[in-house]
Amino acid sequence: MRLSISKNVHLVEPGDFEATEHWYPRVLNSNIHPLVSYFLNLSHQQMVERYQRLHPSCNPDAILKVLTYQPTYFRWAGTDLMHITNHEGNRKLAVIETNSCPSGQKSMPLLDLNVEQGGYKRLIEKTFKPMVDAQKLEGSLAVIYDKNPMENVGYAATIADAFGENVYLAKFDKADTDPPVLFKEGVMHIRNERDEWIAIRAAFRYVTQEPWTRLPQNTKTLILNPIEACLAGGRNKEVASGAYDHFNNEFKQEGISIFTPKTFTKVPYNELKKYFDIMGGNMVIKVPDSNAGQGVYTVVSEKELVFALSQIDPTDTYLIQQLIHSNYNKGLDPTQAWYHVGTIPDNKGRSYAFDLRLMMHATEEGIRPLAVYSRRSGYPLNQPLPQDMNSWEVYGTNLSIKGEDGWTYADERLMLFDIRNFGQLGLGVDELIKGFVQSAMAVYAIDQNAIRTFGNKQLNA
Amino acid sequence: MNTNILIVEDDAVFCKLLTRFLGKNGFLVADAQDGKHAVKLLEEQTFSLGILDYRLPDMDGIEILQLIKEKNPSTKVIIMTRYGDEGIAQLAIEKGADAFIAKPINPTELLEVIQGI
Numbered sequence: 001m002r003l004s005i006s007k008n009v010h011l012v013e014p015g016d017f018e019a020t021e022h023w024y025p026r027v028l029n030s031n032i033h034p035l036v037s038y039f040l041n042l043s044h045q046q047m048v049e050r051y052q053r054l055h056p057s058c059n060p061d062a063i064l065k066v067l068t069y070q071p072t073y074f075r076w077a078g079t080d081l082m083h084i085t086n087h088e089g090n091r092k093l094a095v096i097e098t099n100s101c102p103s104g105q106k107s108m109p110l111l112d113l114n115v116e117q118g119g120y121k122r123l124i125e126k127t128f129k130p131m132v133d134a135q136k137l138e139g140s141l142a143v144i145y146d147k148n149p150m151e152n153v154g155y156a157a158t159i160a161d162a163f164g165e166n167v168y169l170a171k172f173d174k175a176d177t178d179p180p181v182l183f184k185e186g187v188m189h190i191r192n193e194r195d196e197w198i199a200i201r202a203a204f205r206y207v208t209q210e211p212w213t214r215l216p217q218n219t220k221t222l223i224l225n226p227i228e229a230c231l232a233g234g235r236n237k238e239v240a241s242g243a244y245d246h247f248n249n250e251f252k253q254e255g256i257s258i259f260t261p262k263t264f265t266k267v268p269y270n271e272l273k274k275y276f277d278i279m280g281g282n283m284v285i286k287v288p289d290s291n292a293g294q295g296v297y298t299v300v301s302e303k304e305l306v307f308a309l310s311q312i313d314p315t316d317t318y319l320i321q322q323l324i325h326s327n328y329n330k331g332l333d334p335t336q337a338w339y340h341v342g343t344i345p346d347n348k349g350r351s352y353a354f355d356l357r358l359m360m361h362a363t364e365e366g367i368r369p370l371a372v373y374s375r376r377s378g379y380p381l382n383q384p385l386p387q388d389m390n391s392w393e394v395y396g397t398n399l400s401i402k403g404e405d406g407w408t409y410a411d412e413r414l415m416l417f418d419i420r421n422f423g424q425l426g427l428g429v430d431e432l433i434k435g436f437v438q439s440a441m442a443v444y445a446i447d448q449n450a451i452r453t454f455g456n457k458q459l460n461a
Numbered sequence: 462m463n464t465n466i467l468i469v470e471d472d473a474v475f476c477k478l479l480t481r482f483l484g485k486n487g488f489l490v491a492d493a494q495d496g497k498h499a500v501k502l503l504e505e506q507t508f509s510l511g512i513l514d515y516r517l518p519d520m521d522g523i524e525i526l527q528l529i530k531e532k533n534p535s536t537k538v539i540i541m542t543r544y545g546d547e548g549i550a551q552l553a554i555e556k557g558a559d560a561f562i563a564k565p566i567n568p569t570e571l572l573e574v575i576q577g578i
Contacts, residue, residue: 004475004541005565021481149474171474193544193565 005193008171009180012143012156014164019116022154023106024411030418032109039432040111040369044068047433054430055255062254066440068366071447072456074229075127075362078102079439080355083341083431084324087334091341093435094324095244095260096355098442100225100234101206104359105151108371109418119359119371120151120158124204126368127361128224129162132202135222139201142168142190144181146207155204168198174209186220210289211235217454232450238265238288238319240446247445258441261338262322269314276305279322280332284395286319287312296398298323300391307390326353326381326394340395342381343415344426350380354415354425355397358439367440372432374415374425375399464575465489465506469499469525470514470541479512482568483575496520503528510575511538515549523556530557537578541566 002011020028042050044067052060080096110118132141141159145152156169168190172181180191189197202222207215215227225234233240241263248257261284267275276283276299285308287295297308300323312318325332325339342351359371379385379393399409415421466488470476476492483490491508493499496519502508503525511529513522522540529536540553540561550561559578562571 001478002565002567003478004470004472005544008472008474010474010478011565018481021478149477153474153478169474171472 005168006180006191006195007178008173008176009190009192010156010169012153012160012167012169014160014166017117017120017154017157017161022120022150022157023108024150024414026411026414027107027109027416027418030109030416030420032111033417033419033422035429036372036417036422036432037111039429039436040372042429042433044366047436050430050433051437054434058255059253062251062256063437066256066367066444067437069440069444069447070366071362071443073226073232073450073454074100074234074443074447075131076100076102076123076225076360077229077234077439077443077446078104078357078359079435079442080357081435081438082324082353082355083425083427084338085341086338087328091431092259092338093356093431093438094338095258095438095442097237098234098240098439098446100229101208101211102357102359103148103151104357104371104373105154107357107373107414107416108359109416117154117158117161120154121162123361123370124155124158124162126363128159128202128204130364131222131224132163137201137220137222139187139199139221140168140190141165142170142181142188142200142203144170144172144188144190144203144205144207146171146173146209148206152204152206155206159204168192168200172207172214174213179214181214183216183219183221186216186218188219188221188223208235228450228454229446232453233446236289237286238317239449240442241265241319243445243449244442246449247441251441256437256441258438258445260321261324262336264320266317267320268317269309269312272309272318272320273305275320279320282323282325284321284323285312286321287316288319294400296396298391298395304391323395324353340381341426343376343424345382346424349382351382352376352379353381353395353397356425356427356435358435360436360439360443367443369432369436369439372417374417374421376413376415378410378413464509465491466510466512466575467499467502467508468492468512469494469496469517469522470512471495471517472514479566479568479571483572486572488575496525499525500528503532507533508536510578511536512541512571513538514541515546515553516543523553526553526556526558539571539574539578 001016005011048060048063078099081093085091105119143156156167160167170180170190188200200221233243244258282300285297299305340353345351354374354376361370375397401408471494480490515522526538537559540558542549
């Protein structure tokens with residue numbers, strides 16, 4: 001590795017992958033739960049058969065069509081799902097959001113102990129490399145990022161190994177007034193040590209903060225994922241919601257649909273109070289293009305509404321979502337209300353809300369699950385919320401914490417899918433299959449939305 | 462080797478990678494991404510070696526070099542300069558730096574420079 005070849009650019013060389021640098025320490029010492037390993041190795045046909053047993057009215061051909069789909073734009077994705085139940089005990093995996101630059105490798109135990117690069121290698125060898133090899137492009141390889149160096153250095157080192165060539169690792173920050181990345185006539189360039197701009201033929205992209213401010217559409221450099229995936233819903237909850245509606249309409253006759261909490265889009269700031277009242281005094285307000293738990297407000301009281309209103313821009317519109325409740329409540333509409341299933345109670349009786357992050361990638365055989373982990377909330381579902389505590393403590397599961405010195409994370413709330421943690425989630429293979437099918441449908445919906453918006457062309461061609 | 466090192470470099474990834482690399486080679490490493498944090502660390506502890514980037518958002522490496530030498534003249538200092546900044550490297554040596562290394566930096570080469578001073 002050659003550090004700092006220019007400001008915020010490093011050159012990663014073959015052989016630079018160091019496992020200890022690309023996983024959280026506790027993951028390095030973990031062993032994947034056999035049930036999770038079993039799930040990750042199921043064929044599409046097995047998943048379809050099982051999904052249909054669980055949902056007898058669905059058309060298996062429609063599910064297979066989704067699982068074997070070859071996305072044009074959205075070839076790497078992560079969904080956040082929540083395990084929920086209703087008054088009658090019908091459990092579902094609800095799609096909360098879909099992300100076009102998902103984290104997760106550093107939280108995923110190795111599927112095969114003999115493959116040191118784990119999911120990094122599967123993503124690069126089965127998704128990125130085939131895309132690059134299929135096109136005769138000239139230039140170097142790069143990883144561009146604005147967060148998550150642990151995973152991005154790992155991706156750069158894996159790409160260097162997979163291609164046998166050096167990889168530029170460039171930080172492409174929103175606030176950088178002199179960034180080391182620029183586009184000339186659709187081709188990405190990265191600044192080297194001589195202040196020369198090196199053309200990039202293909203780039204792995206983990207640029208999350210308003211990436212549309214610096215990544216153009218229709219680039220000649222091949223990018224995983226291109227900005228079109230973000231604009232079509234991969235980084236905008238409102239656009240994604242429209243894409244899901246379109247999918248549900250298209251597949252109505254097939255008996256499959258993407259399940260999300262009830263959602264209202266484009267709600268003006270001055271109508272948020274009205275929605276709060278209509279929804280029974282609780283809701284979730286989301287800034288459409290926010291991420292990492294920023295710009296999401298759970299509101300269960302007037303006080304929290306006032307706080308949320310003080311934090312958001314009065315000139316914007318917002319996405320309002322039904323709150324998944326902590327506990328059964330007789331006052332709630334039994335046809336509409338959903339509750340967190342929560343973790344298995346610990347030895348102190350505490351059960352926590354959790355989400356499930358499912359990372360997927362497009363392979364030769366279709367969409368495949370790649371990495372899974374969960375994050376739990378900070379405060380239990382089944383204890384009264386202290387008066388001065390924000391409801392986010394009960395419902396919020398994001399681990400990212402923005403501190404004075406940058407981003408950090410709440411390790412104690414990370415739930416690995418290993419032999420130690422997975423059992424605490426109360427999930428089985430059926431839930432993982434249901435969650436994966438929901439996630440694949442979300443990817444299909446957003447990719448189709450991208451095609452409707454930007455055209456059905458070959459990737460970056 | 463029981464050398465404790467202060468790295469001052471505003472690129473967080475650079476700091477992390479170098480910290481891990483030097484840590485694996487037996488050094489105790491602290492890092493700061495700007496002059497303010499570097500000064501704070503220098504007030505709290507004594508280092509046997511400082512590896513300083515010349516260009517920082519709030520100070521330059523020469524200013525930190527002078528603070529280090531005022532506090533403890535026996536602390537060794539290596540200044541990191543941009544490719545082609547030979548003038549700055551020369552200035553750093555005149556101001557008391559023990560060595561300089563031009564970016565891009567190969568960690569193994571840096572290790573050789575550390576062992577050579």
